[in-house]
Amino acid sequence: MNIIQKIKLNNPEKENLQKTLYEIDTLSKRWTGIQKSGESDSEAIQKNIETTISASLSLENIPYTALQIQKIIARQKATNDKKQSLIIGYDTVLRALYTHPHNYPLLEDTIVTIHAALFPNGKIHSNDEPAGKPSVVNFLDYKAPTLFSRNQAVSVNNEIRDLVEWTNDELSKHEHHALVVIAAFAYEFISIHPFREGKGELSRILSTLLLLQNGYEWAKFESIDNLIEKRRTEYYGTLKEGQQNRYSSREDISAWILFLCDIWLQSIRNLVPTPLTETTPTLDSTDIPLRNKNITSHSAEPGNPPVYLNARQKRILSFMEDEGPVKVGDIAQALKPVSINTIKKDLLYLRQQNFVEIHGVLKGSIYTLKK
Numbered sequence: 001m002n003i004i005q006k007i008k009l010n011n012p013e014k015e016n017l018q019k020t021l022y023e024i025d026t027l028s029k030r031w032t033g034i035q036k037s038g039e040s041d042s043e044a045i046q047k048n049i050e051t052t053i054s055a056s057l058s059l060e061n062i063p064y065t066a067l068q069i070q071k072i073i074a075r076q077k078a079t080n081d082k083k084q085s086l087i088i089g090y091d092t093v094l095r096a097l098y099t100h101p102h103n104y105p106l107l108e109d110t111i112v113t114i115h116a117a118l119f120p121n122g123k124i125h126s127n128d129e130p131a132g133k134p135s136v137v138n139f140l141d142y143k144a145p146t147l148f149s150r151n152q153a154v155s156v157n158n159e160i161r162d163l164v165e166w167t168n169d170e171l172s173k174h175e176h177h178a179l180v181v182i183a184a185f186a187y188e189f190i191s192i193h194p195f196r197e198g199k200g201e202l203s204r205i206l207s208t209l210l211l212l213q214n215g216y217e218w219a220k221f222e223s224i225d226n227l228i229e230k231r232r233t234e235y236y237g238t239l240k241e242g243q244q245n246r247y248s249s250r251e252d253i254s255a256w257i258l259f260l261c262d263i264w265l266q267s268i269r270n271l272v273p274t275p276l277t278e279t280t281p282t283l284d285s286t287d288i289p290l291r292n293k294n295i296t297s298h299s300a301e302p303g304n305p306p307v308y309l310n311a312r313q314k315r316i317l318s319f320m321e322d323e324g325p326v327k328v329g330d331i332a333q334a335l336k337p338v339s340i341n342t343i344k345k346d347l348l349y350l351r352q353q354n355f356v357e358i359h360g361v362l363k364g365s366i367y368t369l370k371k
Contacts, residue, residue, distance in 0.1 A: 001162040003184040004176060006242070006253045013254060014358075020261045021177050022348050024216075025341065027268045031218045034272065041221075048223050049094045053087055055229040056201050062086075082119075089118045093205060098220040101212035106164055111194075114205060118198055159192045171214065174340035175329065178214040182207055183260040187253050191243055204228070211264075222267040234259055307353050312338060313346050317355060317369070325359075325366045 009017060050073070054066040062083060064072075072084050073091045093114055097104055104110050163185065170181045189203040204225055211219040228235050242253040309317070312335065319334050320326055331343050347367060350356045359366045 001166045003166060003188055003253075004170075004180075006251050007180070007184070007257055008252045009254045009258075013258060017180075017258060017261060018348050020258075020265050021179055022345055024179065024261070024265050024268055025345060027265075027272045028216055028218060030272050031268060045095075045098055045220050048221055049091055049098070051223040052094065052225045053090045055223060055225040056090070056204060057083075057087075058229050059225065059232055059235070060200055085120055086118060089120055090201070093117050097205070097209050098212070101209055104209060106168055106206070106210065106213075108160060108164055111160070111164075111202070111206065115195055115198055115202055118201065118205075156192060156194050159188075160194050163188050163192065167210075171210070174332075177341065177344065178210075179261055179264060180257060182210045182214070183257045184253065185210065186260065187239065187242060187256045190239065191246060207260075216264075218268055218271050219264075222271050224263060224267050227263050227266050231259075231263070309350075312342075313350060316343070316346055316350065320356065320367065320369050325368045327366055331367075 050066045050069045053069050054064055057064050064083075064087065069087055069091075072087045076088065097114075104114075167181060167185045170176055171178055186203045186207045189206065190199050193199055195202065208219050208224060238255040238259045241255050242251060245251040315335060316331055319331060323330065328340060328343055328347070331347075332338065332340050335343065347356060347358075351358060354370055356367050357370045359368065
């Protein structure tokens, strides 16, 4: 499985995605310094949970207001009402995942356990089945109604197993940005359709869990589902755009990736309202002005202020001078223990300042000094 091959961005889309990822990461760092507010974290998180449940159910055409959900959660009564049972289960799941996200690694058992907690009384759209019958299918093969025809030889078990393995592998290797991997995971999970009920809700829950596990702590303070619900036409439209060519070489999930990353950018902007107006990284004691150095910015003109590069960025340029065309992994190997994500941010900044050029797409991208 190589889901990255399904991302077929053109050059303007690649540039847009890289800028979006850069801003999310920059604002995420700022968020850690301003997250204290007048209300306690627990109060803010609970409000977010109630808003998230309301929005998520609305996306599945189950209308409940945040106030109605708050009252149902407050009662915490055992009930045979499948919708109210789902709400209580949803609250329990989110509070657990938000409190200890790393206690729930992405595994097949974790997915089944979370789904069972959401649907303890079975399916919610039908009263034909007796209460207590689980909707969990444990990834058994069956023909679910989807926009595409699943190949007879393709097993839900195998697809989920491959997806979990691919996601964990990609997040550990850091060859692609974590947000791109998480967005691709969400698309694949929905498209595999492993459960008769709850694939949409569960895909959003698992995506948020992966965000928290990869350092995006703000995700538990801002309702991503609420932003998605406000753009539900675009949400379902980008999903269908990819699925219309499911299981073919023409399957293209670019629109989905761009959409979901933009939703995440909106989320963090809501928490860090000051617009990101500067592109120059914050200077530290190792930052040195580039004026009168051998390497100069090709965008520099007389009268413009000097371009500043920190010591790490200068090392990247020196490495590229010595080695010629390089990949991100080559730079990471030379600059150990600097993280892949940090190097990618530096490369984006160096591109914005016209020091380097990029050739290729995603994993196959090669960087050269701009002539």
